Amino acid sequence: MTLALEFPPISHLFVWPDFAFAGTPLAMNKTVLIYLAALVLTAGLFLIAGSRKTLVPVGLQTIAESGIGFVEDSVVKPTIGEIDGRKFMPFLTTMFFFIFFTNIFEVIPFVQFPANSRMALPLFLAILVWFIYHYEGFKAQGLAYVKNSIFPPGVPLALYILVAPIELLQVLIIRPLSLAIRLWANMVAGHLLLVTFAVLTATLWESTVIGAVLPFAMLVLMTGFEILVSFLQAFIFTILTAVYIGQSIHPEH
Amino acid sequence: MLSLLAQIAIFAQTGPGEMLEGLKAIGAGLGYGLAAIGPGVGIGIVVGNAITAMARQPESAGVARTTMFLGIAFTEALALIGFVVFILLLP
Numbered sequence: 001m002t003l004a005l006e007f008p009p010i011s012h013l014f015v016w017p018d019f020a021f022a023g024t025p026l027a028m029n030k031t032v033l034i035y036l037a038a039l040v041l042t043a044g045l046f047l048i049a050g051s052r053k054t055l056v057p058v059g060l061q062t063i064a065e066s067g068i069g070f071v072e073d074s075v076v077k078p079t080i081g082e083i084d085g086r087k088f089m090p091f092l093t094t095m096f097f098f099i100f101f102t103n104i105f106e107v108i109p110f111v112q113f114p115a116n117s118r119m120a121l122p123l124f125l126a127i128l129v130w131f132i133y134h135y136e137g138f139k140a141q142g143l144a145y146v147k148n149s150i151f152p153p154g155v156p157l158a159l160y161i162l163v164a165p166i167e168l169l170q171v172l173i174i175r176p177l178s179l180a181i182r183l184w185a186n187m188v189a190g191h192l193l194l195v196t197f198a199v200l201t202a203t204l205w206e207s208t209v210i211g212a213v214l215p216f217a218m219l220v221l222m223t224g225f226e227i228l229v230s231f232l233q234a235f236i237f238t239i240l241t242a243v244y245i246g247q248s249i250h251p252e253h
Numbered sequence: 254m255l256s257l258l259a260q261i262a263i264f265a266q267t268g269p270g271e272m273l274e275g276l277k278a279i280g281a282g283l284g285y286g287l288a289a290i291g292p293g294v295g296i297g298i299v300v301g302n303a304i305t306a307m308a309r310q311p312e313s314a315g316v317a318r319t320t321m322f323l324g325i326a327f328t329e330a331l332a333l334i335g336f337v338v339f340i341l342l343l344p
Contacts, residue, residue, distance in 0.1 A: 074315065182330055185334075
């Protein structure tokens with residue numbers, strides 16, 4: 001017995017048609033709209049919260065201040081340090097909120113598409129982070145940065161044959177790629193999971209009404225789980241950026 | 254292994270193209286499943302030890318939690334690469 005389950009092909013779930021400026025580099029589709037919405041949300045949150053500063057925070061200022069406090073306490077302080085990290089606070093905070101807003105569209109009704117499940121934004125952010133931590137490393141250590149990042153101290157001399165190529169590969173390729181793939185694949189997996197249970201619910205609702213209860217319960221559960229995941233992935237992307245910048249600024253002894 | 258044998262048995266009735274498609278699907282499924290084993294065990298160890306640390310020293314729970322998420326992120330990358338291979342191999 002089959003359930004007449006017609007699962008849409010993966011390309012239909014992630015590729016959206018252009019609706020404006022099609023064929024030009026400025027072509028707009030749903031993903032681009034979500035990027036713009038996340039940009040407006042991030043910029044709007046901090047601009048509005050910063051325009052009316054009160055001693056006792058009210059409204060949006062509460063959200064902005066608790067977000068900044070969260071990034072400062074749990075991302076910047078343990079990884080870069082309080083004094084050196086102050087310079088990176090604006091970058092890390094806005095990046096955290098931007099990734100979080102692009103992710104959270106996964107569960108917002110009638111949008112329900114995580115913009116980070118297209119590789120463009122994660123890869124761009126990862127390359128940006130790559131440039132930043134190399135720049136900060138050269139600025140803080142000069143040419144010793146190359147030596148410190150390829151030959152970590154405290155390793156037996158003979159092992160450098162093994163360690164040096166791995167470290168070189170890690171700093172140049174593995175770090176940005178794993179940053180991008182982690183964010184992208186988590187969002188793809190979450191979207192696929194939600195789509196699977198939604199398709200299952202719709203199909204079972206049509207054939208056997210009572211059978212749709214269990215998939216629907218799973219759908220609600222997974223929606224809650226995906227909210228957690230989109231927050232966690234934004235946090236992990238930000239904290240790994242902070243860790244990489246911290247390692248570039250302070251060499252291991 | 255059994256599914257592989259089943260594929261070879263089906264091969265008697267079908268053309269070589271369908272055989273290739275089926276083997277691809279099996280490879281994709283096996284690739285993802287095998288890639289999930291190690292990180293599953295690894296994340297379990299990371300979280301378990303982090304909980305032990307938090308229970309022993311509740312005052313350092315913040316540091317333990319941050320480090321736990323870092324460890325999870327590094328371990329999880331392997332499972333995600335398996336997932337990417339799974340998507341790439343899908344017929």
